[in-house]
Amino acid sequence: MNGLYDELLVALHGIWLRRWLALGVGWAIALVGWTVVGMIPNRYESVSRILIQTNSLLPDKVGITSQDQQQGIESVRQTLLSAVNLQQVVRGTDLAQRAKTDKAVADAAAGLTKNIKIISQQDNLFEISASSGDSSLSDATNAKLSRQIVQKLIDLFVDGNLAGGRMETGQTLTFLNAQLNLRGQQLADAEAKRQQFSEKYMALLPGTGSISDRIDAARTEMSRIDGDLSAAQSGLAAVNGQLAATPAATRTPGTMSAGAVGDGRAAAIQAQIADGQARGWTNAHPDMVALRNQLARTPAGGGGTGSMSAGTSTPNPMYVSLRSMQAEKQAVAGALSSRKAQIQAQINGVLAAQAANPEMAAQQTELDRNYTVLKTQYDKMLADREDVKLRGQVQTQTDAIKFSVIDPPSAPRIPAAPNRPLLLTLVLLVALAGGAGAAFALGQLRKTYATAPRLAAASGLPVLGSIGEVIPQAEKTERRRKLKLFAGGGAALAGVYAILMIVEFIQRSMVA
Template sequence: MNGLYDEFRIALHSVWNRRWLALAVAWGLCLLGWLVVALIPNSYESQARISVEVQSILSDKIGVDARERKKNMERVQGTLASTVNLEKVVRGTALNQSVVTDRELASKVEMLRQSIEIKSEEDNLFEIIARSSASNFSDAQNAVLARDIVQKLIDIFVEENLSGGRAETSQTIKFLDAQLAEREKELQEAEQKRVQFETENLGLLPGVGSISQRMESARSELAQIESQLGQASGSLAALNGQLAGTPASIPMPGVAGAGGARAQLAQVEAQMASARARGWTDGHPDIVAMKKEIAALKPQAARQPAGGGTYNTPNPAYSSIQSMRAERQATVAALQARKNTLQADLAQLASKQTLEPGIAAEMARINRDYEVLKGQYDKLLTDREQVKLRGQVETETDSVKFRVIDPPSSPRSPAAPNRPLLLAMVLIAGLGAGVGTAFAMGHVQTSYPTAARLEKASGLPVVGSVSQIITNAQQVARKKNMRMFYGTTAALIGVFAMLMIVEFIQRGMVA
């Protein structure tokens, strides 16, 4: 512990012996540092906060959800510091006074881009910060300029969200109208092409009335005709058989035997033949009754002698069967003619069926192109109506409302640099550099502050040491020297204090 204390005393003595060197270095560094600090221009900062309230009730109904509204806010925030908007700021503030050429305008825009900051504290809360440190303006002018820049940015922010949104909606509707007109023309051409193709290939296209369906319908009808023709042919054959077994005339006895059994038998048989011709079966009650009557009359007719006074009369059953046969023959002829016609149609359709696949494929392609154009047209029409509705909602219902929470502040003191702190740091750095220089010089020069140091360095024993003897004249000179040293040191502190006072006076002048 004593060793450290001795070392500290030795270091302090070394610096004290070279105090003028330390003071000179401190003065030089402080003057240089204070000059650099004085040359740093003051930067004044103005801040403002605005709130953006988005109407969400009607907007959600038309598809403008929260995500899209947030995306629009981010887009405005990102483009607010664009070159076009910054040029508006330059033209609308005092910066325009020093702008003559386009190059100077670009320089001012770049300077603004570096000094403007836009923060999004929340989804609907924005903070705009602007700094001004123009070298050709005074501190008061820079303070006013910073506030004007923030105010101009707020105006542009509102303009971009209101008139910018309207302009974007108008341009979008104009573009969609042009696309709709083009799609409508293409759709009309596709419709005409499809109608023309259907007219030229009528009957060969798939769907209702195609060759395959027509052939299937003809085959089904042909099967029905053949079934009906078979039934009609069978009925005609039955009538032919009945007609062959039915006499054309009936022998009638004389007056005496006019009511004999033979006449009654012939009459009943004629009635039964007529009933069979009408389609009655053996199970019919009248047929059953006639059969019983015929069975009863046949023995009586066999016992009755044939008289010479009989005569032949036309058989009504024969005539009835003949008329029915003529009707059946006409039906069979009509069915046969229809059958021949269907067979001819089937042969013709079969010859055309080979062309159907290619025509069907072409028709499918035409329909596909038409449906694609129709879908695009409907989609564009829906989009246009939605954009138009959204534009009306945004412009007529105040969907976006701006509220300035904190107006642009008027800075009373520079935001940068912190000149009092820099001045104090320069003073401390200068004093430290002076002390360090004196201490380093003490180690560079070959001297021994104590007898122990000399004995250690030489390796020889040191018998003793003689203290410095100061005369009266030296004491007077030393006191004068010390007064000069203290005065010079006080002057350094005084210069620092004066600079601090000047700084605060300048700040008060800005306020």
């Protein structure tokens, strides 16, 4: 610790011996540094904050989501610093006094790009700042100009969202109306071609869809009819079997003899046989075979005669009911057969038309595809137009977006840059350090030994003694005079620093 302390004392002694060098270097560094700091123009910055409030009730109902609103706000923020808007800022502020031509306005607008910042502090809170530091203008003018730029940006921010949104809505509606008229005409032409094709070919086979779809539907219906026809024929055969085993009349005991009853039944069976022959049934038909067997079992079937007794003969209700069911099932089976034949004829007609015109299916597919595409586009554009209309009404008749100025553009009183008091102080400290460093470096270049131990350590020889300096009275007087001059030089350096600080604060008070 003592060695370190001795080294410090030796270094300070060496600097003190070369104090005039340290003072001169310090003055040189200070003058150069303060001159550079004085040449830096003051830059004044004005800041404002605005809040954008979105109406979250009605817009959501018409499809204007919060995401759409945020995208609209972000778009306005991005386009706010466009060249056109910045030129409007130049023309709307005191910058227009210096920018007389279009080229000068464009150059001034390009210079504003680096001096304007728009920062999103929160979702709906924006900070707009602008700075002005033209060296050819006074500090008061720069401060005023920065505030004007921010105010003009706020005006453009509001107008760009409201008026721009309405203009965009009008242009969009004009475009959609023109496209709807064009799509409507194309859709009408496509529909007319489909109608002509349908009247020429599709009338052969009813239904909807393409030709192949209609053929498939017809074949499906034929399969269903085949099933129904088989069920109807099975039911008819069952009724015929029951009818063959059911007598046509019933005999009341004591009213008619066996011969008379047999004659009546035989007559009824013969009538059924005649009816079957009229329908075209052959003798091998199951119903005809059953009727002839029944006729053979009838007592009067062999041609015998009978006599009347005290009894009577009445029609059999079961037989009558079965005859009715038989007629009904015959009608159903006949209708199904006719429908099957009709559908088969329609399918044959379409297949014949396809054979005559192989491109018919491809033509129909193309017509349907074009019509479907045009119809989809037309419906979508129609819905979009109504949506745009409703959005435009919402923006016009309701305040979908509100702008609130939280902090109006500030009137700067002190420059945002540079921090001149800090720079002046740093220059002074650098000057003092530079002067001391120069004196110390010179002392290191010139090898002298301030104490006997340092000389002994450097030479390696023992030092027997040391002789102190004897200063005459005249030398002492001269040293006191030089010391006063040195103190005056140091005080002058501090005085210049103080004067510069006073001048800086006086200039700030003049801006305020």
